[in-house]
Amino acid sequence: MKRQFELTINGQRHTVRSEPDRPLLEVLREDLELTGTKYGCGEGQCGACTVLVDGNREHACTFPIEKAAGRSILTIEGLARNGQLHPVQQAFLDEQAFQCGYCTPGMILSTVALLERRPRPTDAEIRQWLNANLCRCCGYPRILRAVHRAARLWQR
Incomplete structure (x- = not known):
């Protein structure tokens, strides 16, 4: 059953309706069109989908949206500031x-x-x-x- 989740991604708040166990990777790429995070193995083994959640590395392909709710998520799109690379x-x-x-x-x-x-x-x-x-x-x-x-x- 779909539920509503509040996410803070790259400093911006987003509201997403999704199944609770849906991977964060899918939400980032499909719902929010943040395609910098890549799908690699789908098993959390290759690191292509790495994002930072409250400053900690997480594999977005195995990180459920329910667990991401209410936490600060940083993707590659959120690193550069004022047109300057991190x-x-x-x-x-x-x-x-x-x-x-x-x-x-x-x-x-x-x-x-x-x-x-x-x-x-x-x-x-x-x-x-x-x-x-x-x-x-x-x-x-x-x-x-x-x-x-x-x-x-x-x-x-």
Whole structure:
């Protein structure tokens, strides 16, 4: 049975009617037309659909809308401010840390969450953290450089 849910996505409030167990990914892409979050495996294993919920990484493909209600959700569309890329986005661009770009939104959001917790992560910490995000193009060396550059750029 469909219910009404109040969501705060990228700082904006939205009201959505949906089944409670419907994945947040579907709501973002189909109902709200926020298509930056990508559908990958559909099982929460590849990280392409990573969003931040109250600052924590979540796989939107397995995160039910009912659980998202009343929480702050950040998608890739919400990172840039006043026409300026977020430092993590800029670092990924500067280091050309993408090839096809499909994994990039999830990688960027995972990096934001990492740098919130560890402003100057080591290579080992970055690898462990980003282990939940797969890049089928194998752009990992550039991604690692991008995370280090983002850590230098990001002044909090």
